[in-house]
Amino acid sequence: MTGDSSAESIFLHDAALERLPIPEREKRMDRKLQHLIKYACENAPGFKARLDRAGVKPGDIKTAVDLQKIPVLRKDDLIQLQKENPPFGGYLAVPLSEVDHVYQSPGPIYDPQRKIRSLPGGPDMGKGQIVMNAWSYHITPAGILVDNMLRGMGFTVFPAGIGNTELQIQVMHDLKVSGFVGTPSFLATLIKKAEETGYDFKKDFNLKFAIVTGEMGGEPLRKMFTEKYGIFCMGGDNYATADVGNISASCEKNAGMHVNTDCIVEIIDPVTGKVLPPGEVGEVVVTPFDEVYPLVRFGTGDLSMLVTDPCECGRTTPRLPKIMGRSGEAVRVRGMFVHPRQSDEVLGRFEEVAAYQLIVDRVENRDDMLLQVELSKEPGDKKAWEAALKKDFQGVCKVRFDRIEYVKPGMIDKTGKKIVDKRVY
Numbered sequence: 001m002t003g004d005s006s007a008e009s010i011f012l013h014d015a016a017l018e019r020l021p022i023p024e025r026e027k028r029m030d031r032k033l034q035h036l037i038k039y040a041c042e043n044a045p046g047f048k049a050r051l052d053r054a055g056v057k058p059g060d061i062k063t064a065v066d067l068q069k070i071p072v073l074r075k076d077d078l079i080q081l082q083k084e085n086p087p088f089g090g091y092l093a094v095p096l097s098e099v100d101h102v103y104q105s106p107g108p109i110y111d112p113q114r115k116i117r118s119l120p121g122g123p124d125m126g127k128g129q130i131v132m133n134a135w136s137y138h139i140t141p142a143g144i145l146v147d148n149m150l151r152g153m154g155f156t157v158f159p160a161g162i163g164n165t166e167l168q169i170q171v172m173h174d175l176k177v178s179g180f181v182g183t184p185s186f187l188a189t190l191i192k193k194a195e196e197t198g199y200d201f202k203k204d205f206n207l208k209f210a211i212v213t214g215e216m217g218g219e220p221l222r223k224m225f226t227e228k229y230g231i232f233c234m235g236g237d238n239y240a241t242a243d244v245g246n247i248s249a250s251c252e253k254n255a256g257m258h259v260n261t262d263c264i265v266e267i268i269d270p271v272t273g274k275v276l277p278p279g280e281v282g283e284v285v286v287t288p289f290d291e292v293y294p295l296v297r298f299g300t301g302d303l304s305m306l307v308t309d310p311c312e313c314g315r316t317t318p319r320l321p322k323i324m325g326r327s328g329e330a331v332r333v334r335g336m337f338v339h340p341r342q343s344d345e346v347l348g349r350f351e352e353v354a355a356y357q358l359i360v361d362r363v364e365n366r367d368d369m370l371l372q373v374e375l376s377k378e379p380g381d382k383k384a385w386e387a388a389l390k391k392d393f394q395g396v397c398k399v400r401f402d403r404i405e406y407v408k409p410g411m412i413d414k415t416g417k418k419i420v421d422k423r424v425y
């Protein structure tokens with residue numbers, strides 16, 4: 001869909017910048033950052049007040065490393081700021097007349113639309129083709145952002161939104177829709193429904209390509225669309241939030257999500273706030289180069305890490321392998337974060353486990369982790385079973401639990417926390 005025929009993600013852009021040697025890109029990014037900080041200080045009083053409180057002058061921020069001088073802006077801070085100074089908490093840095101759309105994200109937080117990013121492919125790429133946009137057009141930004149992007153590429157858009165499966169199948173059929181944009185699971189639902197209705201999807205429909213994103217782990221479905229239905233799939237996993245927009249997207253090599261070149265991503269220790277080196281898990285903090293809504297150092301609350309090894313695709317930008325959970329739910333044990341999503345993954349592999357809870361405590365100046373388990377049935381070879389559980393747990397969570405305690409059925413509150421932190425700080 002781009003100039004060449006590779007399955008390049010349309011969410012990746014600024015092709016030249018992405019492939020520059022790292023020092024050269026960082027130099028350019030630092031110049032963008034200096035400009036952003038100066039602009040935001042002059043135009044967003046909320047940001048200026050934050051710098052003043054931290055005793056930081058705009059000239060103090062010369063490189064991405066200097067960002068650490070500015071305290072992280074949390075979602076809760078933004079909710080509070082917007083309450084005190086509605087509607088945008090002093091963070092809107094252009095006149096309202098220059099903002100086309102406003103969105104609401106949970107909090108509530110009101111987000112003015114940022115500028116539309118430039119795209120590869122050129123304006124004639126989609127001429128004469130109808131694309132179905134199955135992102136929501138209500139309240140959240142996805143639908144309209146994708147709509148603008150597609151029209152910018154020359155496509156004609158059918159704004160389908162979400163739901164209404166039968167109607168969408170009819171439209172896809174009648175209009176000879178050639179492209180679909182939405183989640184992989186929704187496209188799978190549409191195809192299944194069409195087949196149940198009696199259609200031969202490959203023969204009766206004109207679907208040639210799909211931009212299926214927005215869900216982690218959509219790869220098996222993308223493979224199925226391509227192999228079984230001949231649908232060219234663009235875009236791997238991508239990561240965006242309503243507040244800061246697109247952050248990262250996977251490349252054609254599927255080796256993690258490359259960070260966009262129009263934002264800076266830092267990974268910080270959620271407890272101390274210190275920036276962590278590549279390879280260590282912490283909270284994703286984003287500084288988008290956005291003059292409309294300059295949320296400098298926005299704490300997403302999501303956990304991930306940066307990978308800086310060279311990628312086979314030739315891009316030199318750092319990657320986020322995946323989002324590993326929310327920082328508020330993760331508990332740090334002997335230096336490693338353990339997230340309930342990780343422990344769920346491990347315990348879910350053992351069918352004999354009816355319920356579990358991890359209890360973290362401090363015993364003789366050492367973090368102690370107890371695994372409480374309720375069994376639905378006794379494992380055949382309990383010793384081997386425990387050894388397998390221990391091995392898998394360490395493999396996924398990168399830290400060992402100290403012992404297992406078997407408790408009577410009903411002792412563990414299944415709606416309660418999976419990881420209980422009893423340490424006193």
Ligand SMILES: [Zn+2]
Pocket residue numbers: 251252253254255258311312313314315
């Ligand atoms: Zn890559």
